[in-house]
Amino acid sequence: MDDLTLIQIDRNVKQWLRQARTLVLTKMTERLTVNEKSSRKDLVTNVDKENEKFLITKIKNYAPDSHVLGEEGFGDQINREKGWIWIVDPIDGTMNFVKQQDHFAIMVALYIDGQGVLGYIYDVMNDELYSGGPNLGVFKNDVQLDQPANTALADGLVSLSAPLLIHDRFNLLQAADESSGVRVYGSAGIEMIHLLTGKIITYVSYLKPWDFAAGKILGETLGLVTSTIDGQPLDMLSSGFVMVATENAQRDILPIIGQNG
């Protein structure tokens, strides 16, 4: 794909996302309908659903041959990586959205034949849109971001999902102890933003494709490594334990996880 086409797609996606943000902010002034999915800690609201439908409609109108994988199930069943695949998380961090009205994100990613092309993470309440990909670089709104420092585990803050920490899965307590400290923000999108800007240096959580699709593209563009928790390549259509980290932090953590009994 030539750069001009890429820039045109990018311009369109940003326009949809700004409209999606307005939709979300408007709906936040009305009464939410909140339902439980797999458990009482796994929520979905009418806003998740309406925003996913909005984004899928925009994508399908613009690029009708695309396949779309959406968190709330309004997209397509996708079994292979061929062609244009869009991955949509209409509200990432729905618990934060419901309980805090803050600290959540809208995320969109475009993969073509399995390759990450464009990623978007929109911190709605701060009105900060992180966007880009390998050909364009990564931007916070209109400002291009530099690579974050390649910080070692001992010198940075790490974000570990609370359930993994609580049950000491994968020897993560030792990794936490060797870091500068643990933070938990409750939204994969917000944690990814903090990785892109160097505020944390590692993020480990059980993630589904829509949780990591955009962050993988943006993170790898800025020199971060994304992998399974044991350092293997991510399958963009599968769920699992994911690690996003600086190269040096990944180097420090993998042997700790390897000691997991």
Next chain:
Amino acid sequence: MDDLTLIQIDRNVKQWLRQARTLVLTKMTERLTVNEKSSRKDLVTNVDKENEKFLITKIKNYAPDSHVLGEEGFGDQINREKGWIWIVDPIDGTMNFVKQQDHFAIMVALYIDGQGVLGYIYDVMNDELYSGGPNLGVFKNDVQLDQPANTALADGLVSLSAPLLIHDRFNLLQAADESSGVRVYGSAGIEMIHLLTGKIITYVSYLKPWDFAAGKILGETLGLVTSTIDGQPLDMLSSGFVMVATENAQRDILPIIGQNG
């Protein structure tokens, strides 16, 4: 103290804090000097020290008979609650300040004869100053805040310090499990702000007087309860395990902590 005097003090403290914020932002553009205090996870920088000196000078010039308790030790030795006591935390969340250049606060509190009169928590990077007390109400910049909802444990997010969670002190894992989820922001000031605005409903951590002095005043003004972890009154000059919570969340958590073996 009459309200006019209180409003005059409040106006002065806000002016000092805006100057302190400018001092901090300016110093952040220069190279930090970072030193360890009790451990490698307990940091102090030149900015903590310079800002504490700045605030203490302002206080002593304005109210020379005051005693000042400062985190970095440039204030007075204080053994009793009599008179005007100011409590100053020049940079709360120094680890965040050093590693994130975000998510930290400047905090000031004024107690008179042991009673909380005025409290201030300044989220420096977001330029949000939370201020007030029992006579004035609580403000976010110029906007008065309503009381947060009196949410029960099961219906809200809780902030528990990572070391307490990791070592399952006080049966806190069960409390975490019964809540809607755990968040960890790494600054008592930022956690207090999230309590004041209803984004979290409980905060438990080992705190020193400068960590909780301002938050206690602002929180109690908005109907939150501050206590030791077993529900006893806080001694404003002592360190210990502190719980700040909605009334209903405290009611739900105290029996869980009581089961602690």
